[in-house]
Amino acid sequence: MTTARAPQRVDGWTAAVRQRLGLGRLLPLGEPANGVWIAETAAAAVLRGATNRPGTVLGKLRIGPTEEAVEAAVAGARSVSRDPAEPVSPPAPPNALPPVPLRIEAEFSTTPDRPLPDAAAALRTALLAAATARLGLEVAEVDLVVTALLEDGTPDQVTAADTAPAARVAEPEGAVATAAAGVPGVVSLTRVLGGPVHTAPDHVRVEMATAGDHRALDVARSVRTAVAAAMADPLPVSVLVTDVVEPGSGS
Known part of the structure; x- marks a missing residue:
């Protein structure tokens, strides 16, 4: 049955899907x-900001696994053996x-x-430095392509990236969320993939x-400890x- 609230439900569902896809x-x-x-999208924004310098305009930017990493992952998926002494990592999102x-x-x-x-x-140096010092990304390769030469008088600015809709801020509820939100460097808890704290059996x-x-990375480690x-x-x-x-972005 169609109700007056149906369009609102559809709009909310669409926004949620766009948020998830917009994360990259x-x-x-x-x-x-x-x-x-x-x-x-969050990592790319930091890298763009770190490369905003006169004489350079950054265009498309993507971050993904190296070809060797993809090949190793495929090979590893074919193997069912694992070292019992190897620590079990927390499940990925x-x-x-x-x-x-x-x-x-x-x-x-x-x-x-x-x-x-x-x-x-x-x-390349600026990208690697920002990836390590600002984020904690393990970057093995940087592949750059020159697409154009700038003419005199061209504004020296980094091109705007496609941005995802702003993540919905979530108020901390419960001991776990409160502990996470209280860690220095945490601006807010968010809810894009679901609630700010997702609890599963494992x-x-x-x-x-x-x-x-x-x-x-340092903030996230502290959150895990808390x-x-x-x-x-x-x-x-x-x-x-x-x-x-x-800082100063107003978010």
Whole structure:
């Protein structure tokens, strides 16, 4: 039966789907045992901000597994053996990439007043530094493609990326959520894949936004520690960073 509330339900469902798709890939942060992932859109925004410099305009940017990582994952899926002494990592969020080395692919334009190899090297260095120091991404490769030379007078700015709808902020409810929200560097808990705290029989997952002046991996590790201490029955804890909020952004 159709009711007056049906369009509202459809709109809400559509917004939720767009949010989930808008996250891009869910990228692993750090070692497998960390149990931490970050949305590709959040990571890409940080990388773009770090490369905003005169003479360079960054275009398309994607972050994903290296070809070697994909091949290794396929080979590993065919093997059923596992070292019993190897620690079991917390379960990944739905459709997240496994903890593998990553590859940054980006297009950029630059001014002709410097050699292209020098411009590419400077951009590569900035991307790697931001990925490590600001986020904690394990980046093994950076593939850059020059798409154009900028003319004199072209504004020196990074092109705007396709952005996902703002993640819905969630108020902390319960001991686990309150412990996570109280960790320095946590801007807010969010709810994109579901509730801010997802509890399953074998793990707990926390979803959040971190502050841009804190390293995302370090904040997530602290959240895992705080959540583990707040649980009555200890379970493996994983964390998903859906957004990185820069100081003064008003978010």
